[in-house]
Amino acid sequence: MHSAALRYFVAVAEAGSIRGASETLHIASSAVSRQIQKLEHELGAQLFERLSGGLQLTREGEVTLEHAHTVFEDFEQLKAKISSIHGTNTGTVRIASLDSLFVGFLPEQVRVFHEHNPEVSFRIQGGGHGRVAQLVADGDADIGIAFNLHLPNGAEVVTDIAMPMMAMVASHHPLAVRRSITLSECAEHDLLLHFDNEPIRSLIEVELSFLDRAGRTLIASNNLLALRSMIVSGAGVAFFTPIGFRDEIRKGSIVGIPLQRTSLRGLRLGLLVAKKRRQLPAVRAMVRQLSDAFRDLGADCSNQGGRRHARN
Secondary structure, eight states: OOHHHHHHHHHHHHHSSHHHHHHHHTSOHHHHHHHHHHHHHHHTSOOEEEETTEEEEOHHHHHHHHHHHHHHHHHHHHHHHHHHHTTOOOEEEEEEEOGGGGTTHHHHHHHHHHHHOTTEEEEEEEOOHHHHHHHHHTTSOSEEEEESSSOOTTEEEEEEEEOOOEEEEETTSGGGGOSOBOHHHHTTSOEEEETTSTTHHHHHHHHHHHTTOOOOEEEEESOHHHHHHHHHHTOOEEEEOSGGGHHHHHHTSEEEEEBOSSGGGGOEEEEEEETTOOOOHHHHHHHHHHHHHHHHHHHHHHTHHHHHHHHO
């Protein structure tokens, strides 16, 4: 089977239609259709069911799609191995991460890696803990950065660091003078919740329910920038690790208050990879770099509260 036919087949499977694939590939629909018919003829099997709402993979189509992904992955491995013979990393490193790592940490790590590996490109996407871990387990991301809890079977932790959840408030908020605080005390003020941050948000709500407290949610958003702005304005209390707020904490516009008497104190941030999956040399190199950077990140974030209290 020709790689072009397989590539067209994968595009149709992902788009769910010939027209959608042709738009993605920038190729005429008739050309895509001919390649699919040719592939079905060579295999002697129907790969798609033609439904009113589009195309759906048959069982034979599902097996073919799995094979196609393996073929393309093997070819990328081959190119990477040939390049590594000459001391060059190539290919694409796919990273899924919590949104908070997009503020400073990940962009800096990509920049440093690119300086030494200019032939490597990156595909980076953000999401909550569950989504990040699942992308890694499913093989849709090579590296994940998420909390080290409730991992799917296909993902494992390479390294992790302590990253406790804190109550984030503005420097002029009434709680800013506190050295530590409980969730129950936070619930006496308006709450700013990140609704994509599962299972953390659920843990917070469960613990508050045990305390017979709910708290008033002033705003729930999946946008970290919007929540940061609300925190700085003094509108309420948010719950985050210090990662995405390191600059604001250093400058003093946001205060991170350690939480007491909660399981959120024991959170750890993990560097995730897929179990039993072959990694490109570029991915292995990035994992090594991130593992080293994790140690510095953990030390920096653990000192955030100490620096604040030293100033007070």
